[in-house]
Amino acid sequence: MNPPDALDGLFRIDAAGCADGTGFALAPASLLLRCSGPARLEVLAVGSPEAVSRHEAAGGACRLQRPHSILLPALVNAHAHLDLTHIGPQPFDQQGGFTGWIGMIRERRASGILPGIQSVRRGVGLCLMGGAAAVGDIVAGGPEAAQAQLRDGRLSGAAFLELLGIGPREPVAIERVRSWAADIRLGGPNGWGGLAVGLQPHAPYSAGMKLYQVAADLCRAAHAPFATHLAESRDEHELVAEGRGPLRDFLDSLGLWTTSLASCFGRGLSPVQFLYPVLRAIPTLAAHVNDCSDDDLNLLAQTRTSVVYCPRSASYFGHHADFGPHRYQDMLSVGINVCLGTDSIVNLPPQHADRLSTLDEMRFLWARDRFNPAKLLAMATIHGALSLGLDPNRFTLATPGAAYGGEGRRVAGIIGVDASDTDPALHPLIRVLESCSLPEWLPLPPEAAMEEGG
Numbered sequence: 001m002n003p004p005d006a007l008d009g010l011f012r013i014d015a016a017g018c019a020d021g022t023g024f025a026l027a028p029a030s031l032l033l034r035c036s037g038p039a040r041l042e043v044l045a046v047g048s049p050e051a052v053s054r055h056e057a058a059g060g061a062c063r064l065q066r067p068h069s070i071l072l073p074a075l076v077n078a079h080a081h082l083d084l085t086h087i088g089p090q091p092f093d094q095q096g097g098f099t100g101w102i103g104m105i106r107e108r109r110a111s112g113i114l115p116g117i118q119s120v121r122r123g124v125g126l127c128l129m130g131g132a133a134a135v136g137d138i139v140a141g142g143p144e145a146a147q148a149q150l151r152d153g154r155l156s157g158a159a160f161l162e163l164l165g166i167g168p169r170e171p172v173a174i175e176r177v178r179s180w181a182a183d184i185r186l187g188g189p190n191g192w193g194g195l196a197v198g199l200q201p202h203a204p205y206s207a208g209m210k211l212y213q214v215a216a217d218l219c220r221a222a223h224a225p226f227a228t229h230l231a232e233s234r235d236e237h238e239l240v241a242e243g244r245g246p247l248r249d250f251l252d253s254l255g256l257w258t259t260s261l262a263s264c265f266g267r268g269l270s271p272v273q274f275l276y277p278v279l280r281a282i283p284t285l286a287a288h289v290n291d292c293s294d295d296d297l298n299l300l301a302q303t304r305t306s307v308v309y310c311p312r313s314a315s316y317f318g319h320h321a322d323f324g325p326h327r328y329q330d331m332l333s334v335g336i337n338v339c340l341g342t343d344s345i346v347n348l349p350p351q352h353a354d355r356l357s358t359l360d361e362m363r364f365l366w367a368r369d370r371f372n373p374a375k376l377l378a379m380a381t382i383h384g385a386l387s388l389g390l391d392p393n394r395f396t397l398a399t400p401g402a403a404y405g406g407e408g409r410r411v412a413g414i415i416g417v418d419a420s421d422t423d424p425a426l427h428p429l430i431r432v433l434e435s436c437s438l439p440e441w442l443p444l445p446p447e448a449a450m451e452e453g454g
């Protein structure tokens with residue numbers, strides 16, 4: 001059934017169940033919503049069908065029957081590269097390894113503003129297909145390209161301007177980011193739809209420490225989000241700890257390997273230890289952290305770092321063969337905010353490339369690890385929202401014990417997952433995880449609130 005055309009009004013959804021990342025779950029369940037324009041959706045009541053029928057506004061609501069669907073809050077995809085969407089899924093070349101893969105991306109990245117816009121727009125559409133209302137998107141090409149790509153306004157979250165500059169190229173990169181910060185407003189709102197603008201020094205092997213520090217200072221002053229790739233691959237570990245390996249050769253081939261760069265690396269530090277001075281100075285959204293010793297885990301726990309785990313990306317590259325299973329469960333148990341991301345479409349299975357969905361990441365972890373379903377949903381909602389500076393309450397459905405008054409509570413969106421391919425006796429969230437269905441927006445896809453100039 002197509003969603004109703006009207007944007008304004010009251011909607012009641014009667015469903016097989018509902019759940020959120022706080023541990024709340026109910027089956028069957030009804031939800032009473034008020035929609036006032038595309039950017040404002042409020043939950044007026046959530047509960048059993050009988051309880052929702054007793055709400056004073058229930059009588060006038062447009063009814064949507066979803067007897068086979070489980071309702072969830074909108075998801076967060078905390079790490080994506082929407083500007084790589086045009087490349088599509090690609091097989092991983094074991095021979096070329098991680099460093100060879102980076103070379104492939106460098107060659108195939110779209111150049112020019114228009115192809116970039118088309119690629120990102122397609123990526124935004126794939127995020128919405130996947131049930132995400134918010135994204136942490138890494139954008140190359142500087143603010144002008146990024147703004148053109150992202151002002152579409154359907155997603156909230158953060159756009160991180162990617163910073164590359166190491167060795168002889170680092171001073172130019174520092175000048176460039178300073179001039180960007182003078183020209184645009186870091187943080188938000190800033191007219192980029194619902195996205196705050198942050199900075200992302202790419203990784204310890206592609207951005208120098210001074211560039212990291214300058215970017216961190218700029219973000220801290222503007223209360224802007226800050227991200228990086230960290231502790232992703234064996235090649236990165238080898239470069240940082242020992243000053244050698246494929247990434248050193250790669251930097252050498254670009255004419256970037258100098259004696260002063262050589263003296264930065266090769267001091268026996270892990271990537272997390274290497275970046276610790278930055279992690280201590282600013283809350284950082286660190287993508288991957290596949291490489292994480294006990295000592296690294298303790299260091300991360302002493303900072304306000306959020307880790308974005310991208311399970312299918314880690315599996316695509318085979319990082320577990322080098323580092324063992326990802327330590328997301330250990331990270332969570334020491335209080336690190338672990339969220340989920342898809343990474344780019346390039347490392348997703350072709351059969352799932354019609355969407356970019358952290359629901360697929362949850363299903364992957366459920367199938368492999370049988371990890372706690374409510375915690376998996378928290379990673380794809382509440383934790384992701386926290387990592388991007390969003391209000392986590394917009395990514396939950398229920399406040400335990402609360403009776404919603406006339407105001408209701410705002411949510412970023414509601415998705416329904418048709419679970420008719422699963423056993424109705426199962427817990428509603430397990431049904432979501434075992435189903436193969438794509439999410440459906442109810443009553444309509446989100447549109448980020450455009451606070452200013454959007």
Ligand SMILES: [Zn+2]
Binds near residue numbers: 138
């Ligand atoms: Zn990435």
